[in-house]
Amino acid sequence: MDAYVPQRKGVVRLRAAALSGRWPAWLLVIAWMLLLACLPWWVGLPLLLALAAIQVAQLPRLQRYSGMFRRALRWGLAGLLVASYLAFDIAFDHRALGLTLAMLAALAGFSLLVLLESWQDRKPQRNAAVAAASPEWSELALAPIGPADMLIELQVPHWIVLDGSANAPDGMSMLHANSCAMDGGIRVDHIEPQVAMAPGRHWLVWPMTAWRGVVLYDRLHGKLYRLRGWQLYGWHGDEAWLSRGEDQPPLAMSHVLGQDQPED
Known part of the structure; x- marks a missing residue:
């Protein structure tokens, strides 16, 4: 079964900032963006395409790293756009033209990235067996309303x-x-x-x-x-x-x- 639905329902609230120890992950993505900004665009583009292919394939072994791949694509695209702007500026020797082409590349790139993430979020996570076992909408409509969600403080x-x-x-x-x-x-x-x-x-x-x-x-x-x-x-x-x-x-x-x- 692809989706593992928790049996406990409720709102989970962390009592203090539990993500404070995860700042090295942000340093890695910033370093990744700076690396792609320094590399030629024809080197960074295949790397981003490979990451996008991994996201589209949705390999089971790599599902736990989907969040990391998303951040790598977002920040890597920003670094690639910087490298593209520098390449356009040198190739055409015209700053305004290079900036215009870089903005068009940013519009196309981020639009494709939004479509990819939207497709991933909307893709069904349950298989046919789980869907078949789900109750019909009429049963849900006639079912009694359960108790309010319990607030769980961690x-x-x-x-x-x-x-x-x-x-x-x-x-x-x-x-x-x-x-x-x-x-x-x-x-x-x-x-x-x-x-x-x-x-x-x-x-x-x-x-x-x-x-x-x-x-x-x-x-x-x-x-x-x-x-x-x-x-x-x-x-x-x-x-x-x-x-x-x-x-x-x-x-x-x-x-x-x-x-x-x-x-x-």
């Missing part, structure tokens, strides 16, 4: 740096920079040297090396979960809420693990 995770000092959680010992051991003989490998703890101290979360995902440890039951592609977004009570990217809403950990699904 607490920003507090990351503890594991630098060998005494600030590690109880029952946890660092073996080396990317590995630790828990009480009961459980070993956690390939992690970044930092950990977040749930408000109730029931769960521990480590980011995987290179932030490729998260490792969750249930201290009460001694279970370990590795979720590649997910990042810790916040806490609601003693439950972690996870996200796959900036353009996707966070989901409760029980939903990601499938624990809120009814048993057959």
Whole structure:
């Protein structure tokens, strides 16, 4: 199934600015724009066309990077327009003519980009089986109105740096920079040297090396979960809420693990 519809409905509001740690992503896109502005236009244009082809293909493996590809196309197009203006100015030796051609290229380029993003947003995300199982409009019209949406406030995770000092959680010992051991003989490998703890101290979360995902440890039951592609977004009570990217809403950990699904 292409679309994974959350079972929990509500409005998610982060209690503090959770995106403050994502500023390096903006530095990367600005550097990408400056790179295309410095390169000749006939080098930057194939790169942008390749990114557009990836967006059109919508490969399942690259779906999690769709937001990054969108930003790369937007900012890369701005850099390409700067390079095109410089090329027109040199080729025609007329600043007004070069600026006019660059504006026409900007109009055409951004129009195509808007059409591409609109097509992506409007493309159906559900397969035929899910659509067939959906209720008819008449059933929805006669269905009783449910309760109002619940406002869910997420607490920003507090990351503890594991630098060998005494600030590690109880029952946890660092073996080396990317590995630790828990009480009961459980070993956690390939992690970044930092950990977040749930408000109730029931769960521990480590980011995987290179932030490729998260490792969750249930201290009460001694279970370990590795979720590649997910990042810790916040806490609601003693439950972690996870996200796959900036353009996707966070989901409760029980939903990601499938624990809120009814048993057959």
